[in-house]
Amino acid sequence: MPLLLWSQPPVKNIKQESSIKKKETSSPSSNKKKPVKKTDTKKQDYYVELWRISLETKTCPSGECLFVKKRDLREYEVFEGNIEGFIYTKGNTYTLQVRIYSEIKSEQITTYRYVLDNVNATSDARYQKK
Numbered sequence: 411m412p413l414l415l416w417s418q419p420p421v422k423n424i425k426q427e428s429s430i431k432k433k434e435t436s437s438p439s440s441n442k443k444k445p446v447k448k449t450d451t452k453k454q455d456y457y458v459e460l461w462r463i464s465l466e467t468k469t470c471p472s473g474e475c476l477f478v479k480k481r482d483l484r485e486y487e488v489f490e491g492n493i494e495g496f497i498y499t500k501g502n503t504y505t506l507q508v509r510i511y512s513e514i515k516s517e518q519i520t521t522y523r524y525v526l527d528n529v530n531a532t533s534d535a536r537y538q539k540k
Contacts, residue, residue, distance in 0.1 A: 456511045458527055462486075463504040465533075474498075495526035502534040 464477035464486050476498060477486035493508060507527040514520050 456509045456525075459508050459510060460530070461504075461506045461508050463498065463506060465501050465503050467498075467500060474500075491522070491524055493524045493526050496529075497536070499534050499536070502532060504529060504534065505531040 459481050462479040464479070466477055467474045468477065468488055469475070470488070470490050472490055476489045478489040479486045493506070496504075496506065498504075506529055509525040509527045511523040511525065512520055513523065
């Protein structure tokens with residue numbers, strides 16, 4: 411797991427592909443070439459932020475909203491989105507590492523997807539390491 415520093419710039423997800431090609435082995439009984447699987451090589455860029463989730467929530471038009479303190483903020487702010495892979499239990503506090511993926515839809519519209527990377531600290535027994 412990478413070390414997250416407060417002054418660290420956003421990190422890109424870089425997956426290195428092996429440059430070594432495996433030699434195809436063919437048995438004497440079958441001289442047909444095996445079909446090559448094509449994989450999607452598009453890499454998604456993301457950055458990781460450390461978030462603190464408050465034990466309080468707020469009622470929003472879309473349902474319950476979380477109070478989140480993000481990097482470099484002194485106050486909690488209302489978060490109306492969803493964090494994939496994270497289940498909030500009312501009355502618990504959390505410190506999370508959240509991956510933030512941005513998708514540019516047009517010149518003026520950018521959407522964000524939030525994915526749980528790690529639960530660093532919590533008062534919720536469900537996420538505590540045993």
